[in-house]
Amino acid sequence: MLFFAYRDFTSEPDALLAGQGFGRAHHRVIYFVGRHPGMTVSDLLTILKITKQSLARVLRELVDQGFVAQAPGERDKRQRRLSLTAKGLSLERALTERQLARIERAFAQAGTDAVEGFKRVMMGITDDPSLGRRNQP
Amino acid sequence: MLFFAYRDFTSEPDALLAGQGFGRAHHRVIYFVGRHPGMTVSDLLTILKITKQSLARVLRELVDQGFVAQAPGERDKRQRRLSLTAKGLSLERALTERQLARIERAFAQAGTDAVEGFKRVMMGITDDPSLGRRNQP
DNA sequence: ATTTTATGTCAGTCATGTTGACATTTTGCC
DNA sequence: GGCAAAATGTCAACATGACTGACATAAAAT
Numbered sequence: 570m571l572f573f574a575y576r577d578f579t580s581e582p583d584a585l586l587a588g589q590g591f592g593r594a595h596h597r598v599i600y601f602v603g604r605h606p607g608m609t610v611s612d613l614l615t616i617l618k619i620t621k622q623s624l625a626r627v628l629r630e631l632v633d634q635g636f637v638a639q640a641p642g643e644r645d646k647r648q649r650r651l652s653l654t655a656k657g658l659s660l661e662r663a664l665t666e667r668q669l670a671r672i673e674r675a676f677a678q679a680g681t682d683a684v685e686g687f688k689r690v691m692m693g694i695t696d697d698p699s700l701g702r703r704n705q706p
Numbered sequence: 707m708l709f710f711a712y713r714d715f716t717s718e719p720d721a722l723l724a725g726q727g728f729g730r731a732h733h734r735v736i737y738f739v740g741r742h743p744g745m746t747v748s749d750l751l752t753i754l755k756i757t758k759q760s761l762a763r764v765l766r767e768l769v770d771q772g773f774v775a776q777a778p779g780e781r782d783k784r785q786r787r788l789s790l791t792a793k794g795l796s797l798e799r800a801l802t803e804r805q806l807a808r809i810e811r812a813f814a815q816a817g818t819d820a821v822e823g824f825k826r827v828m829m830g831i832t833d834d835p836s837l838g839r840r841n842q843p
Numbered sequence: 844a845t846t847t848t849a850t851g852t853c854a855g856t857c858a859t860g861t862t863g864a865c866a867t868t869t870t871g872c873c
Numbered sequence: 874g875g876c877a878a879a880a881t882g883t884c885a886a887c888a889t890g891a892c893t894g895a896c897a898t899a900a901a902a903t
Contacts, residue, residue, distance in 0.1 A: 570828045572734070575712045576755065577833040592889060597709070610850065618713065623891055625851065647849045647900050675830025679823060686816060686823025691707045693812025696714040729858055747881065760860055762882065784869050784880045 571694075581667040589660075594627045596664055599653065602637055603661040606652040609642070613651070636660060708831075718804040726797075731764045733801055736790065739774055740798040743789040746779070750788070773797060 582596050601616055631637040636657035642648030676684050719733050738753055768774040773794035779785030813821050
């Protein structure tokens with residue numbers, strides 16, 4: 570079930586991104602940066618659990634093409650605080666829109682109690698759910 | 707949540723498979739062939755939604771190394787009816803064991819009603835859930 | 844002053860997907 | 874009986890997104 574749900578959940582954004590020359594990895598970055606504006610590169614690495622070399626490639630493309638903005642941290646100037654540009658935000662909305670529609674449809678069909686149960690189980694499956702709802706620093 | 711759950715759900719088997727020189731794609735084949743013994747190549751293609759060239763590579767490795775057996779169909783001799791060998795079954799159990807433990811833990815924590823809700827929502831997210839519980843022909 | 848941290852970069856590799864083209868065997872239909 | 878369609882295979886080239894390993898730089902912390 571997880572395989573099917575995940576496969577179909579990602580298929581629409583994947584198709585949309587392919588047109589832009591982007592892939593699923595770009596979507597993840599856009600999504601999480603959109604959710605947590607001001608996050609640093611290492612925050613992103615912790616969430617995605619990939620290597621910095623892998624992240625660097627997609628992040629560079631997103632920054633070069635003006636989807637993601639970066640600014641040095643105020644207290645710590647080594648950090649790159651990441652955020653979406655207007656262009657990035659617009660893409661984020663286009664991508665999330667499809668997925669949101671899918672989730673809302675599923676939630677509506679299943680009912681409120683089902684949604685509550687769904688969330689509880691999903692949290693239980695995840696190793697450390699606290700990493701999922703990470704604090705903005 | 708789907709991203710985190712899927713990532714963690716696959717991480718343990720991935721690690722186990724890496725030792726054998728296999729990957730997640732091999733796991734999928736082993737899983738579905740184990741669930742539906744006697745399925746054909748095109749059944750598998752329909753479920754996985756990948757190209758036959760992609761499937762051919764992993765399937766060949768699994769057959770060559772004696773994890774998957776194949777036999778011509780009785781009525782239709784063009785078909786390859788796939789099944790797990792003893793070796794394949796043993797690997798399948800080792801892989802599924804970890805995932806089952808994870809799911810059982812999550813289910814136990816969340817409670818019976820939550821599980822019911824979880825399943826309803828997951829079905830709603832999937833495009834065509836009927837493809838998920840495919841009939842043995 | 845030195846170490847640690849946050850980040851970047853180059854280079855090579857691997858797993859898994861893709862497209863396109865063509866071959867073989869078997870089935871099914873006219 | 875003959876021929877199209879179906880089930881499957883194979884070769885080749887390519888893209889994406891992950892990986893390891895090694896080294897570099899600037900800022901912070903000790």
